[in-house]
Amino acid sequence: MAGRSLETASPAGARPDPFPAGHRPVPAATVPAPTSRVLHKADLHASLRDPVLDTMTFLNEVTLRYPEAISFAPGRPYDGFFDTEQIFTHLRRYLDHLVAQGATAEEIRTAMYQYGPTAGQIREIIADSLRVDEGIDVPAESIVVTVGAQEAMLLLVRALVSGPDDVLFVVSPCYVGITGAARLLDVAVTPVEEGADGFDCADLEAAILRERARGRRPRACYVVPDHSNPSGTTMDLPTRTALLDLAERHGILLVEDSPYRMVSPGRPLPTLKSLDRSRTVVHVGSFAKTVFPGARVGFAVADQQVVDETGRTGLLADELAKIKSMVTVNTSSLSQAAVAGTLLAAGGRISALNAEPARYYGDAMRTTLRGLDARLPAARREALGVRWNEPTGGFFLTVQVPFRADNAALTRSAQEFGVIWTPMNYFYPQGGGDRALRLSTSYLTTADIEEGTARLAGFVEEMSAGS
């Protein structure tokens, strides 16, 4: 079913008078024929001409144009773990929880229907979950519930970057959500590129010193330590502690975003936030992969103290909530209830909720790697100049190819080979990654992965021959 058929068509048949007595609008005066307003894109905000905001549009178009193609593009959770009726169960569980907490019927009605607290109404439940699952022990007051991790990123960029001299570093290649949010706010992020072995603290330190020497003010660095999007790399424990130390020494914050750790197999490394003893880390949370994306619930843990010129102190979370009041006012009460109800079903243990999905995604990654290896064995890929990394979890891996993996190549791949992927170039804020592609392994069935890797190998062979 295409997107549009999920929207309703007008009900067939004659319509009764839609206006109750007294509500019929005054008829519009007869006016001349329309002369439609045309706006010029060049007059709109520059972010709308930034490739970052166009990449998703292009990917969607390709996907719609070639519906038979197998797509390794979307970083979506697998649908098979969802069950429509469970929505009612989760909502009911949260309502029952409120009753058990002693809320009256009127209070529950208000919690579900009214404007809610800007910072969210399930902060205690999230704080409990972080404590039992992640060893992150923070007061509920330091949490702001957001419309997905995306809103949290926007709030953080806005709070932390006050003008063109403030520097926000991103480990590059980098999730488009952070560069896109920055772009909307006229903030140019400063990339610190991963090497072949992943992120290196020395590169960040060099970048900090370079920006300082230019008179700029390093403020924060955005990192995805676990199974990063797009490259699939994971930061090892020594790098995590070294990064914390570096950030402390230079007085910058670390913005940690880690949506994939609980949907990955095996024992996760500790989050930066759980290692943080100096409130150096702002942790961004997402329930998109661990509960469900449609809820659009995420959060930020921002327990940093903020002191104003009168000496009055508060939390960074309070400042983020103030910004949120001018972005979305508060997060949907229904969505918060559904997420809280899901967490309550497992005593807050997202790890337990995701034990089966984590196994599934681990299998999908291994199937993909095995499929690629079967079609492009070591000797063959060495001859072609093709290689890929072997992530231990997460949704993504990266394939280096000997040809430009751009939109034209993607179109050809979809049309002639029936397989879709994401150009890695999309994830480099200042260019790069021209000869690499990202594969997402999370959304496909095993059969599609088998067939998809075969098609991809065919495409890579053909393109490599021509390169």
Place this chain on the structure above:
Amino acid sequence: MAGRSLETASPAGARPDPFPAGHRPVPAATVPAPTSRVLHKADLHASLRDPVLDTMTFLNEVTLRYPEAISFAPGRPYDGFFDTEQIFTHLRRYLDHLVAQGATAEEIRTAMYQYGPTAGQIREIIADSLRVDEGIDVPAESIVVTVGAQEAMLLLVRALVSGPDDVLFVVSPCYVGITGAARLLDVAVTPVEEGADGFDCADLEAAILRERARGRRPRACYVVPDHSNPSGTTMDLPTRTALLDLAERHGILLVEDSPYRMVSPGRPLPTLKSLDRSRTVVHVGSFAKTVFPGARVGFAVADQQVVDETGRTGLLADELAKIKSMVTVNTSSLSQAAVAGTLLAAGGRISALNAEPARYYGDAMRTTLRGLDARLPAARREALGVRWNEPTGGFFLTVQVPFRADNAALTRSAQEFGVIWTPMNYFYPQGGGDRALRLSTSYLTTADIEEGTARLAGFVEEMSAGS
């Protein structure tokens, strides 16, 4: 129940091992004692020092500190029309609707759980509703579903204002949502003040010419034509047509926000959008007052053509959706389902859904006006220098007083007289309204309004004596 008690406390008793096999994080290394990070507010984005973002915080503090005070502050719908169990009914109705439309179980599951279309999945239902209720006939493709009207405002300011030379006019006094969204984006709005008789097109035209003469580029004007927040004024039909004509002549867009028209008694005037034959109006919609605020669902109707440098055209709605992809990705599927389910119950007729609330709010406004008149009759208020307007609908009215109605006065009002209101000064982007207060009549019971107006009259008498 205070906000916090709606959040869960940790479950009592010992906790079982929260980590399923293989999921226990590596223990954090022993690290030195914390040296907490302190941020200076002066280093954060300037919007966080703007009074606009602090006003709501102050109001909330006053409300929490004086829980016994009767509050004319919150612009909230009355709780009495809500029923918790109806949430399940509305969601079910939407699911049934999808079935009736021919969606498979898998498609419905995807619609509820997955990432959804950025521009929304209930656009057809909203388009139908606008057609039957408002005489606004636009294709669904020109609609973007947003996280409340607030997100729509942010998207519009971002799209339309590309730099410091672009001018966004606001009719002042003005809803803080638009000035706050602009502030986050480093956009300074240009106020056009209402006179004693409300908005005058000549004032906008003069402002347009003035800004042009300064070399700036007028882009759009934000207006609330019906029962505006905060002043309660309504634009008459000749002003609406004159405003459209003016906007067309000067090539600016009108951003029309009208959350109160369907919750007001009597026959509404036509929206600017229904009178628009040249795609001059971007209509911002809100379901916060007509369905429920907790859903956080609003929308923008943006059917303007946008042409890029290659001549390729699209709709302004497409550009707004691109920005939205970097703000909230998409609007909660549960919230969209609940709103759509509610609309479907009445064939899309928001007017029919709100016939009873509209009567209720009309009564509340009349009760407030009658209460004020009884305690401060014409001769008395003339002697004091007090007057108020008499809105025919909406949630708000304005009281002019002979003293500074500032935060100090508000604190005194709450503490000594047990009544809370909103300083009108909050709503003037560049100062003004120092001797006026806004009363919201929507949220209180009749008994509270009676008692509250008596308390307010006592406060006004006392303060006027001292002024």
